[in-house]
Amino acid sequence: MISLHTSPLAQPGEGDCGGMNVYVRELAASLAQGGVPVSVYVRAWRDGLPSRLQVEPHFEVVHVAAGPMSMAKEDLPGVLDAFADGVATDLAARGRLAPSVLHANYWLSGVAAHRLKHRLSMPLVTTFHTLAAVKSEAGDPEPTERERAEREVIGCSDRICAANALEAAHLIDLYDADPERIEIAAPGVDRAFFSPGDQGGARRALGLPSGVPLLVFVGRIQPLKGLELAVSALAELRDPTTQLLVVGGPSGREGADELRRVEARIAALGLAGRVRFVDPQPHHLLSTYYRAADVCVVPSRSESFGLVALEAAACGTPVGASAVGGLTGLVEDGASGRLEAGREPAVRAAGVERVLAAPARRARLGRAAVRLSHRFGWASTAARLRRVYADLSVERVPASCGVGA
Numbered sequence: 490m491i492s493l494h495t496s497p498l499a500q501p502g503e504g505d506c507g508g509m510n511v512y513v514r515e516l517a518a519s520l521a522q523g524g525v526p527v528s529v530y531v532r533a534w535r536d537g538l539p540s541r542l543q544v545e546p547h548f549e550v551v552h553v554a555a556g557p558m559s560m561a562k563e564d565l566p567g568v569l570d571a572f573a574d575g576v577a578t579d580l581a582a583r584g585r586l587a588p589s590v591l592h593a594n595y596w597l598s599g600v601a602a603h604r605l606k607h608r609l610s611m612p613l614v615t616t617f618h619t620l621a622a623v624k625s626e627a628g629d630p631e632p633t634e635r636e637r638a639e640r641e642v643i644g645c646s647d648r649i650c651a652a653n654a655l656e657a658a659h660l661i662d663l664y665d666a667d668p669e670r671i672e673i674a675a676p677g678v679d680r681a682f683f684s685p686g687d688q689g690g691a692r693r694a695l696g697l698p699s700g701v702p703l704l705v706f707v708g709r710i711q712p713l714k715g716l717e718l719a720v721s722a723l724a725e726l727r728d729p730t731t732q733l734l735v736v737g738g739p740s741g742r743e744g745a746d747e748l749r750r751v752e753a754r755i756a757a758l759g760l761a762g763r764v765r766f767v768d769p770q771p772h773h774l775l776s777t778y779y780r781a782a783d784v785c786v787v788p789s790r791s792e793s794f795g796l797v798a799l800e801a802a803a804c805g806t807p808v809g810a811s812a813v814g815g816l817t818g819l820v821e822d823g824a825s826g827r828l829e830a831g832r833e834p835a836v837r838a839a840g841v842e843r844v845l846a847a848p849a850r851r852a853r854l855g856r857a858a859v860r861l862s863h864r865f866g867w868a869s870t871a872a873r874l875r876r877v878y879a880d881l882s883v884e885r886v887p888a889s890c891g892v893g894a
């Protein structure tokens with residue numbers, strides 16, 4: 490697996506770390522547990538990292554030196570060749586024990602892996618996680634270079650892994666992807682960590698008050714995630730005791746500005762005593778936050794999947810989400826939570842109020858959310874990918890597309 494710009498071992502919920510890190514770690518671990526050895530190649534991003542780190546049996550992380558340790562994501566295109574060289578050298582040294590399939594994550598890894606595919610005649614699977622054309626449609630434009638590069642990688646990937654039918658449609662409609670090469674493999678949730686539990690106990694453990702309605706927002710703070718909308722909706726709620734817990738930190742080019750905007754909105758709306766910020770938490774500790782909440786809010790402008798919504802559901806917490814992207818497959822409107830199309834704070838507040846209206850109703854929604862979450866599991870994701878890798882190892886690698894070699 491190629492995960493150039495961010496490590497499966499890094500803390501998700503801030504900076505460049507989020508769902509993709511969780512995806513790579515959980516998928517690699519599930520593949521390894523199912524007997525498929527996985528090496529995850531990551532760019533060395535700080536001093537002192539071991540060149541190889543055995544995470545668990547058959548799952549290692551390999552750090553490849555390419556460029557200075559600390560680099561802005563925007564500058565990474567300049568070191569893709571050096572990174573690909575480093576991976577190629579490592580693979581060559583492994584001889585017959587080298588992996589037989591490349592699986593790239595995110596467009597930057599896709600570009601590096603595309604070069605490796607041609608250089609080493611290896612089949613290439615790509616998971617994009619997000620697509621520039623989709624982000625642009627949601628009002629979050631990306632450099633044109635990214636969309637062009639995605640198009641090139643999509644044109645030459647032997648399989649493109651989509652999280653759901655909607656992402657598959659985006660790949661076909663916006664990028665002319667070959668439908669035959671698209672494989673839908675939904676991400677999963679680790680039920681050993683994310684399962685229902687006692688709300689009162691969770692609140693006590695976190696030092697949160699009992700008896701007041703509590704909303705939780707988990708994830709990276711950047712405009713796309715819509716935290717500002719969650720804050721505005723909080724101000725519209727009729728019950729002035731309702732609180733909002735925010736777990737995560739600023740991310741990306743606009744992360745710091747977005748946090749400032751959110752803080753200004755909190756002050757302007759007089760909500761200072763009702764919104765609490767918590768630093769990003771280790772993934773396995775998040776279940777306590779989901780259990781403590783009455784509703785998990787996911788007000789994103791776009792979302793290719795939406796792991797947070799699935800994790801909350803697995804903990805029995807109803808989800809109030811935007812009716813966008815992958816979220817539409819993770820919330821059953823009116824049954825396991827609420828899906829709202831509009832972005833008016835009053836509409837979001839009304840949706841949350843309907844969930845909070847009666848404890849019995851909230852419990853019913855929570856049970857439905859748990860049932861829904863059972864449709865997803867990393868072992869199933871891994872099983873699907875295992876079949877893809879096996880198919881590719883007997884298929885002829887498609888002819889060179891003439892670029893990236």
Ligand code: UDP
Binds near residue numbers: 708796
């Ligand atoms: N996350 C975490 N700790 C935090 C905040 C977030 O482990 O403090 C994880 C969260 O559990 C989820 C991922 O980060 O698995 C975010 O994934 P999601 O698909 O919701 O959003 P993305 O980051 O991919 O945009």
